[in-house]
Amino acid sequence: MAIATRSVTEACESAKAAAHALATADTGTKNRALGRLAELLEARVDEVLDANAADLADERAAGLSEALRDRLALDSKRVREMAAGVRAIAELPDPIGEELERRTLESGLDLRKVRVPLGVIAVIYEARPNVTVDCAALCLKSGNAIVLRGSSYAERSNAALAALVREAVVETGLPEGSVELLSGDRSELEQLATADGLVELVIPRGGEGLKQALKSVATVPVLYAAGGNCHVYVHSDADLEMARRIAYNAKVDRPGVCNAAETLLVNADVANEFLPGVLADLAAAGVELVGDERVRGAAGAVAMGEASDADWDTEYHGLKMAVGVLDSLPEAIEHVNRHTTGHTEAIVTGSEDVAAEFTEAVDAAVVFVNASTRFTDGFVFGMGAEIGNSTQKLHARGPIGLRELTTTKYIVHGDGQVRG
Amino acid sequence: MAIATRSVTEACESAKAAAHALATADTGTKNRALGRLAELLEARVDEVLDANAADLADERAAGLSEALRDRLALDSKRVREMAAGVRAIAELPDPIGEELERRTLESGLDLRKVRVPLGVIAVIYEARPNVTVDCAALCLKSGNAIVLRGSSYAERSNAALAALVREAVVETGLPEGSVELLSGDRSELEQLATADGLVELVIPRGGEGLKQALKSVATVPVLYAAGGNCHVYVHSDADLEMARRIAYNAKVDRPGVCNAAETLLVNADVANEFLPGVLADLAAAGVELVGDERVRGAAGAVAMGEASDADWDTEYHGLKMAVGVLDSLPEAIEHVNRHTTGHTEAIVTGSEDVAAEFTEAVDAAVVFVNASTRFTDGFVFGMGAEIGNSTQKLHARGPIGLRELTTTKYIVHGDGQVRG
Numbered sequence: 001m002a003i004a005t006r007s008v009t010e011a012c013e014s015a016k017a018a019a020h021a022l023a024t025a026d027t028g029t030k031n032r033a034l035g036r037l038a039e040l041l042e043a044r045v046d047e048v049l050d051a052n053a054a055d056l057a058d059e060r061a062a063g064l065s066e067a068l069r070d071r072l073a074l075d076s077k078r079v080r081e082m083a084a085g086v087r088a089i090a091e092l093p094d095p096i097g098e099e100l101e102r103r104t105l106e107s108g109l110d111l112r113k114v115r116v117p118l119g120v121i122a123v124i125y126e127a128r129p130n131v132t133v134d135c136a137a138l139c140l141k142s143g144n145a146i147v148l149r150g151s152s153y154a155e156r157s158n159a160a161l162a163a164l165v166r167e168a169v170v171e172t173g174l175p176e177g178s179v180e181l182l183s184g185d186r187s188e189l190e191q192l193a194t195a196d197g198l199v200e201l202v203i204p205r206g207g208e209g210l211k212q213a214l215k216s217v218a219t220v221p222v223l224y225a226a227g228g229n230c231h232v233y234v235h236s237d238a239d240l241e242m243a244r245r246i247a248y249n250a251k252v253d254r255p256g257v258c259n260a261a262e263t264l265l266v267n268a269d270v271a272n273e274f275l276p277g278v279l280a281d282l283a284a285a286g287v288e289l290v291g292d293e294r295v296r297g298a299a300g301a302v303a304m305g306e307a308s309d310a311d312w313d314t315e316y317h318g319l320k321m322a323v324g325v326l327d328s329l330p331e332a333i334e335h336v337n338r339h340t341t342g343h344t345e346a347i348v349t350g351s352e353d354v355a356a357e358f359t360e361a362v363d364a365a366v367v368f369v370n371a372s373t374r375f376t377d378g379f380v381f382g383m384g385a386e387i388g389n390s391t392q393k394l395h396a397r398g399p400i401g402l403r404e405l406t407t408t409k410y411i412v413h414g415d416g417q418v419r420g
Numbered sequence: 421m422a423i424a425t426r427s428v429t430e431a432c433e434s435a436k437a438a439a440h441a442l443a444t445a446d447t448g449t450k451n452r453a454l455g456r457l458a459e460l461l462e463a464r465v466d467e468v469l470d471a472n473a474a475d476l477a478d479e480r481a482a483g484l485s486e487a488l489r490d491r492l493a494l495d496s497k498r499v500r501e502m503a504a505g506v507r508a509i510a511e512l513p514d515p516i517g518e519e520l521e522r523r524t525l526e527s528g529l530d531l532r533k534v535r536v537p538l539g540v541i542a543v544i545y546e547a548r549p550n551v552t553v554d555c556a557a558l559c560l561k562s563g564n565a566i567v568l569r570g571s572s573y574a575e576r577s578n579a580a581l582a583a584l585v586r587e588a589v590v591e592t593g594l595p596e597g598s599v600e601l602l603s604g605d606r607s608e609l610e611q612l613a614t615a616d617g618l619v620e621l622v623i624p625r626g627g628e629g630l631k632q633a634l635k636s637v638a639t640v641p642v643l644y645a646a647g648g649n650c651h652v653y654v655h656s657d658a659d660l661e662m663a664r665r666i667a668y669n670a671k672v673d674r675p676g677v678c679n680a681a682e683t684l685l686v687n688a689d690v691a692n693e694f695l696p697g698v699l700a701d702l703a704a705a706g707v708e709l710v711g712d713e714r715v716r717g718a719a720g721a722v723a724m725g726e727a728s729d730a731d732w733d734t735e736y737h738g739l740k741m742a743v744g745v746l747d748s749l750p751e752a753i754e755h756v757n758r759h760t761t762g763h764t765e766a767i768v769t770g771s772e773d774v775a776a777e778f779t780e781a782v783d784a785a786v787v788f789v790n791a792s793t794r795f796t797d798g799f800v801f802g803m804g805a806e807i808g809n810s811t812q813k814l815h816a817r818g819p820i821g822l823r824e825l826t827t828t829k830y831i832v833h834g835d836g837q838v839r840g
Contacts, residue, residue: 020781023780023781024780024781103802105795105800105801105802106800107791107795107800109791109795111801111802118813118814119783119813200813200814201813201814215639219635221812221814239836242835242836245836245838246836246838248838249838249839249840250838253838253839253840254840355833359829359831360443360444361440361443361444363539364829365829365830366829366830366832367829367830367831367832368832368833368834369831369832369833369834370833370834370835370836370837371527371529371832371833371834371835371836371837371838372837372838372839374838374839374840375525375527375529375832375837375839376830380525380526380527380839381525381531381830382523382525382531392641393538393539393620393621393641393827394538394620394621394641394814394815394827395814395815397827397828397829398828398830407813407814407817408817408818409779409784409785409786409787409817410785410786410787410796410801410818411779411787411789412786412787412788412789412791412795413775413788413789413790413791414788414789414790414791414795415662415790415791416659416662416665416666416790416791417790417791417792417795418665418666418668418669418670418673418791418792418794419669419673419792419794419795419800420669420673420674420794
């Protein structure tokens with residue numbers, strides 16, 4: 001069941017042929033394949049860990065930062081978590097065949113709009129082997145074939161995991177080509193992104209470099225996720241204790257991820273009352289703080305740097321936060337809309353009207369009222385899992401789950417209708 | 421209320437500023453603007469017809485084909501039809517604010533997924549002045565600002581119509597920038613298609629040349645509509661009288677449009693019985709027929725040419741049809757999927773199982789059973805109107821109506837929830 005080296009076109013053609021069978025596979029068959037995959041992950045954990053150990057021992061891996069090595073490293077607990085994730089995806093409702101609209105047209109035609117799979121989805125990702133399994137499972141459940149293009153750092157781990165997925169798929173009677181794995185040189189990215197007629201969608205899971213590389217060449221649709229320059233705005237009527245907890249959590253809980261907050265905005269009416277406490281909390285957690293003049297005036301004993309223009313547009317990916325004071329709700333909305341990446345924004349307010357004005361006017365995929373930005377996540381949102389996150393407005397906005405991996409088809413039944 | 425010459429950037433910025441106000445405009449206000457537009461079209465028909473006469477009298481228009489002059493020409497009946505179309509759009513349900521999902525998350529968060537406008541939509545179109553009004557009305561109703569980029573052949577007609585739209589919008593208290601009109605040189609296309617951050621979506625309504633020009637430069641999302649290489653497949657168990665009516669209608673009713681059929685496929689079991697009659701009908705209507713050897717053998721007295729390989733991929737835009745005989749349903753499905761542009765396909769069959777197999781396996785936006793391909797149309801589908809048609813799989817597939825001009829936003833209310 002080893003995966004031979006093959007060209008991008010061969011892999012995509014194999015996936016496309018498989019996609020036809022997957023599109024009409026029933027829910028039970030797809031779920032059996034997922035169940036078998038979970039079993040294989042548990043039964044063959046040693047194979048996976050051996051491959052992973054070889055990736056980690058490779059001289060190339062020596063150059064990775066500790067954070068990247070941690071993402072690459074697997075242990076039996078992580079493999080069991082993958083299996084649990086696959087079982088959770090099996091439990092989710094099948095989006096395929098869902099009837100979105102139905103009506104009888106004037107001519108008597110019976111029109112239905114139903115969900116169907118996209119076809120072949122390509123996922124390009126960094127050295128995180130669990131992505132191999134998560135994305136393959138989401139695509140299988142949504143009736144799509146997947147072409148995985150992993151990092152060469154994780155080559156052996158990905159191959160071991162993809163081999164288990166293919167084994168589970170074939171044992172269930174689905175085509176092996178449902179899951180294809182590539183890990184060649186960088187030219188593969190361009191080939192995938194221009195495979196019109198074979199690949200329906202490219203999902204990049206990686207940094208700005210990957211996105212820019214795709215933007216300049218892609219002719220196949222790509223779902224991009226901008227980073228998250230997320231704001232927490234504390235209005236004058238906020239419960240300030242609640243605001244303090246939310247601002248702290250949004251920044252400190254997991255500062256490296258895209259739903260962490262980068263900027264704290266505070267209404268001038270409560271700045272003097274609110275800021276000293278929250279800034280002290282943040283500083284105590286090791287957060288480097290920069291602010292405008294008014295913030296620094298209200299900061300009390302907390303040490304603060306001066307915010308530059310660039311700070312308001314920076315996703316720090318770490319323990320740093322920009323803090324600003326604004327005179328009104330419209331000013332806060334304007335600041336957020338000027339600097340947002342469209343990922344996640346939050347307001348803390350005691351007023352439903354203020355909340356409504358903010359949520360209507362702020363142009364982002366997710367807007368929270370009185371909650372931390374950290375909740376933006378497909379699993380938390382009840383979508384079971386996510387294959388990525390979209391900050392685009394077209395097709396999918398926010399976490400990309402099973403439904404977002406589908407398209408629709410109008411199926412219209414008549415009894416001989418002609419037009420005109 | 422004349423529209424001064426302005427740059428693409430000025431027009432897009434004006435539209436973007438207007439889009440913020442439009443996004444929160446209530447349904448009543450939007451409908452009043454549409455109602456006022458319909459009144460103005462009726463009251464000021466002479467202004468519109470004068471402008472149109474000047475376009476038609478322009479020396480450039482002398483070079484247009486009769487079909488293109490007919491599309492450019494307005495009369496009072498056509499203007500009244502525009503007004504009626506605008507009133508019909510006012511009658512449609514407002515898609516904005518529609519709640520698509522709502523659930524309480526484990527943490528107690530109240531999650532809602534609601535429809536919101538995209539922002540600024542650019543429509544690039546040929547010399548059909550009615551598109552100015554149709555598209556502006558659809559965008560207004562869906563809370564989007566629009567930048568119209570019409571043909572220079574229709575410059576005066578478009579300006580007169582856009583001025584009426586702007587007058588109606590301003591009288592209703594909405595921003596004038598809700599509707600912007602450009603008609604400069606071809607460099608505007610590239611500027612619109614790369615106006616990231618200002619324009620959210622480009623909809624080209626034109627031929628292959630326009631689409632290719634956009635494909636090579638666009639960084640803003642574009643909704644492309646491929647042409648319609650539509651097939652009618654007559655299965656062995658079809659009601660052959662019904663099949664004859666459907667094949668005839670699909671080809672002859674309006675052969676220049678994209679939902680007209682280009683290819684007729686017939687199951688071998690009924691070829692000898694079915695073909696002579698339908699081919700005689702088509703020939704009598706002036707349809708040039710080309711076919712494979714088996715078709716020509718069954719054609720009887722009807723004169724037929726030989727189909728080349730290219731014929732199976734050609735959208736004739738006129739009275740010509742390719743005819744083929746196939747041995748089985750899977751062969752028919754394979755032929756259709758190899759040659760379809762993904763627009764519309766049809767089968768004539770007496771069996772529900774055969775219909776299900778065909779509709780599941782054929783990869784197109786719309787699949788008809790026992791009805792003519794000619795019914796693919798936003799108005800016919802009960803969407804009120806359409807701004808175009810998408811043969812893409814992402815975002816919108818099929819007619820593009822009000823809902824397809826929206827995106828979504830998650831609005832999540834909490835009472836202080838933090839994560840972790």
